[in-house]
Amino acid sequence: MTFLEYLQSRRELLLAQTLEHATIVLMSVALATVIGVLIALWTYRNPRARAVATGMAAAMLTIPSFALLGLLIAPLGLGYTPTLVALTMYALLPILRNTIVGLSEIDPALTEAARGIGMSRLRSLATVEIPLSWPVILTGIRVSTQMTMGIAAIGAYVGGPGLGNQIFSGLANLGGVNSLNQALVGTLGVIVLALTVDFALALLGKLTQAGQRPKLFRPRPARRPTLTPSTAVPSPSLGGRE
Amino acid sequence: MSHDVMIDLQQVNKFYRGQKAPVVENMSMTIQQGEIIVLVGPSGCGKTTTMKMINRLIEPSSGRILIDGTDVTALDGNDLRRQIGYVIQQVGLFPHMSVATNVGLVPKMLGWDRKRIEARADELLHLVGLEPAIYRNRLPRQLSGGQQQRVGVARALAADPPVMLMDEPFGATDPMTRDRLQNEFLRLQEQLRKTIVFVTHDFDEAIKMGTRIAVLGERSKIRQFDTPENLLASPADSTVAQFIGRGARLKQLDLRRVDAIAWEDIPLIQPDKAANGAKRQLEQTEGSSALTVDADNRPLRWVNADDLTADAGALDGAAGQTVTTVEPQATLRDALDAMLASRDGAAVVVDEHGRYAGTVTLDGLMQVIHHTPERGAPGSGVPDQRSGVAPAAELTPEQR
Ligand SMILES: Nc1ncnc2c1ncn2[C@@H]1O[C@H](COP(=O)(O)OP(=O)(O)O)[C@@H](O)[C@H]1O
Ligand SMILES: [Mg+2]
Numbered sequence: 001m002t003f004l005e006y007l008q009s010r011r012e013l014l015l016a017q018t019l020e021h022a023t024i025v026l027m028s029v030a031l032a033t034v035i036g037v038l039i040a041l042w043t044y045r046n047p048r049a050r051a052v053a054t055g056m057a058a059a060m061l062t063i064p065s066f067a068l069l070g071l072l073i074a075p076l077g078l079g080y081t082p083t084l085v086a087l088t089m090y091a092l093l094p095i096l097r098n099t100i101v102g103l104s105e106i107d108p109a110l111t112e113a114a115r116g117i118g119m120s121r122l123r124s125l126a127t128v129e130i131p132l133s134w135p136v137i138l139t140g141i142r143v144s145t146q147m148t149m150g151i152a153a154i155g156a157y158v159g160g161p162g163l164g165n166q167i168f169s170g171l172a173n174l175g176g177v178n179s180l181n182q183a184l185v186g187t188l189g190v191i192v193l194a195l196t197v198d199f200a201l202a203l204l205g206k207l208t209q210a211g212q213r214p215k216l217f218r219p220r221p222a223r224r225p226t227l228t229p230s231t232a233v234p235s236p237s238l239g240g241r242e
Numbered sequence: 243m244s245h246d247v248m249i250d251l252q253q254v255n256k257f258y259r260g261q262k263a264p265v266v267e268n269m270s271m272t273i274q275q276g277e278i279i280v281l282v283g284p285s286g287c288g289k290t291t292t293m294k295m296i297n298r299l300i301e302p303s304s305g306r307i308l309i310d311g312t313d314v315t316a317l318d319g320n321d322l323r324r325q326i327g328y329v330i331q332q333v334g335l336f337p338h339m340s341v342a343t344n345v346g347l348v349p350k351m352l353g354w355d356r357k358r359i360e361a362r363a364d365e366l367l368h369l370v371g372l373e374p375a376i377y378r379n380r381l382p383r384q385l386s387g388g389q390q391q392r393v394g395v396a397r398a399l400a401a402d403p404p405v406m407l408m409d410e411p412f413g414a415t416d417p418m419t420r421d422r423l424q425n426e427f428l429r430l431q432e433q434l435r436k437t438i439v440f441v442t443h444d445f446d447e448a449i450k451m452g453t454r455i456a457v458l459g460e461r462s463k464i465r466q467f468d469t470p471e472n473l474l475a476s477p478a479d480s481t482v483a484q485f486i487g488r489g490a491r492l493k494q495l496d497l498r499r500v501d502a503i504a505w506e507d508i509p510l511i512q513p514d515k516a517a518n519g520a521k522r523q524l525e526q527t528e529g530s531s532a533l534t535v536d537a538d539n540r541p542l543r544w545v546n547a548d549d550l551t552a553d554a555g556a557l558d559g560a561a562g563q564t565v566t567t568v569e570p571q572a573t574l575r576d577a578l579d580a581m582l583a584s585r586d587g588a589a590v591v592v593d594e595h596g597r598y599a600g601t602v603t604l605d606g607l608m609q610v611i612h613h614t615p616e617r618g619a620p621g622s623g624v625p626d627q628r629s630g631v632a633p634a635a636e637l638t639p640e641q642r
Contacts, residue, residue, distance in 0.1 A: 109330065109332035116328035116334070117328055117348050118323035118324030118348060132338060
């Protein structure tokens with residue numbers, strides 16, 4: 001069976017697995033965004049707390065994905081949940097770190113003015129600080145998304161959903177009838193999906209910028225967080241000036 | 243003009259943890275409604291800390307602060323700050339919000355409806371000299387520094403707060419812009435009559451802006467608290483004198499206007515008067531000058547007895563010296579300039595139609611400088627007296 005014939009014959013399954021893959025990645029990134037932004041808000045003003053938080057998130061990133069997934073089987077069993085948890089843990093660092101960077105790069109005169117005219121802490125965060133650091137936070141979200149796209153494939157090892165199942169069964173019966181096709185479609189699928197989602201996020205960035213957000217307040221290139229996770233599949237552009 | 247106490251600082255102290263000496267020590271100060279109180283002193287002396295305790299951006303360690311009779315700690319800090327205008331040197335406009343949104347922030351927090359907020363924003367932009375139709379939808383970065391600070395002032399005024407705190411508000415602008423912003427602000431204040439605490443380290447700015455000036459030393463200790471006139475005329479100690487710097491006398495001349503000093507009368511020679519009459523008149527003046535005027539009493543030239551005899555007792559238009567005139571609103575510095583230009587050391591005061599009103603002389607000027615700065619009015623340092631003295635000549639700013 002040629003590659004195209006394989007695609008044709010497994011259309012339904014492949015489509016379902018692609019959707020599953022996208023869903024679990026987006027869910028974990030969404031979770032990581034909520035958790036990461038909260039931790040960042042909680043720690044960014046205190047250098048020590050900040051160091052502890054980013055240190056822990058960075059440590060999680062260094063655990064090999066096979067090992068982490070394997071370790072999570074004991075408490076969480078097989079399937080969806082350990083994959084989601086592992087992906088969320090991996091997605092945390094870029095978002096956490098970028099949010100901290102974004103928030104601490106805000107001109108202190110602005111937070112002072114916000115307080116001085118009577119904004120509550122919450123209002124200042126919601127209307128001034130988070131909107132102004134949003135471009136940097138979004139860059140973190142994009143990095144996390146790209147990274148977890150690849151790692152999600154490994155989730156199939158613990159029975160997780162997604163395109164990883166193609167890759168794993170391809171590798172499992174190496175030399176078999178469709179093994180090469182399976183490995184290929186899984187890998188290419190992840191790449192295409194990653195590029196598509198990244199494009200969508202870039203678009204989101206453009207839309208939420210909507211003329212109102214000045215480029216002046218995006219991070220300067222020199223201080224832009226450089227997160228190039230070794231585990232990431234396609235290295236997302238951190239240039240962020242799309 | 244009321245004399246109600248608006249802000250009352252009572253023995254306020256501020257300690258920071260881990261520091262032995264307080265940053266502000268036992269500060270007491272009473273500020274009347276409508277005054278511009280300038281806190282001036284060297285950098286790091288505690289001006290900003292003192293000011294920020296009034297709106298509780300910094301909580302005092304001890305002491306009480308009353309605004310309009312109410313202890314500021316009785317209110318929630320954010321509620322308090324919404325009722326107090328706040329302007330800082332860095333302006334602090336939010337870069338992702340339009341000019342109108344920035345201006346409308348406090349009204350929005352106070353729950354005004356959208357229509358009213360928009361109308362108010364337009365009104366304020368107009369007030370600070372920015373055409374609303376052009377500027378309301380701009381982003382702050384599309385404005386010049388001076389325009390940004392105008393918006394900063396508009397934002398502080400949005401909810402019409404009775405009290406404003408201004409921390410070196412014009413400190414980041416170039417001298418010409420600063421001068422214009424100062425003048426515009428003084429003009430605004432004449433209408434608005436806010437109670438203002440104004441921080442600066444620039445003594446000339448303090449003299450220009452202040453109804454009263456508190457010269458602060460270390461730990462915000464008040465070295466002298468008085469009107470600009472009194473401060474210049476009699477500095478309390480050498481430190482204050484040093485801080486005032488050179489040219490105190492000339493600075494005094496900037497503060498006062500021609501109508502604040504006594505005018506003298508000099509002999510006028512009407513055009514229809516016979517030369518003989520004029521001659522007799524001049525002889526009586528014992529050698530000093532007289533002023534020839536036209537039919538409408540407008541000054542023409544200075545003449546003295548010499549001018550007459552040279553011309554066989556006749557006065558023609560070419561004789562004598564040209565006249566330098568000043569209006570009553572001119573500063574004494576302008577008057578001095580006019581005096582120096584005249585042979586007799588006198589400047590002729592004319593009314594708005596250019597008619598003779600009196601003369602001011604160097605002697606008169608000396609008297610003012612060396613005696614009490616009062617103008618015969620009771621209660622010097624009354625707020626409205628000062629704001630009226632705002633550099634009159636410059637008060638018609640080239641509005642943009
Ligand atoms: N948060 C703080 N902790 C400790 N010391 C402070 C703090 N803020 C200001 N100070 C000190 O208080 C003094 C007065 O500061 P400030 O009021 O800003 O002075 P000014 O406005 O007159 O220049 C300075 O010596 C400064 O170092
Ligand atoms: Mg200061």
